[in-house]
Amino acid sequence: MMKVKLNYIHENPVRAGIVEEPAHFLYSSAADYADKKGIMEIDSLH
Secondary structure (H helix, E strand, O other): OHHHHHHHHHHHHHHOOOOOOHHHOOOOOHHHHOOOOOOOOOOOOO
């Protein structure tokens, strides 16, 4: 269930046409879940 919610949140900037990939949105944790470094440190669930 948590993965479904995270995917929904991460896809919002893509649906809005702000970015092409979820990890490209500066203030999203999507980069961290794509094994890249985000601007903020998070405790991931994977």
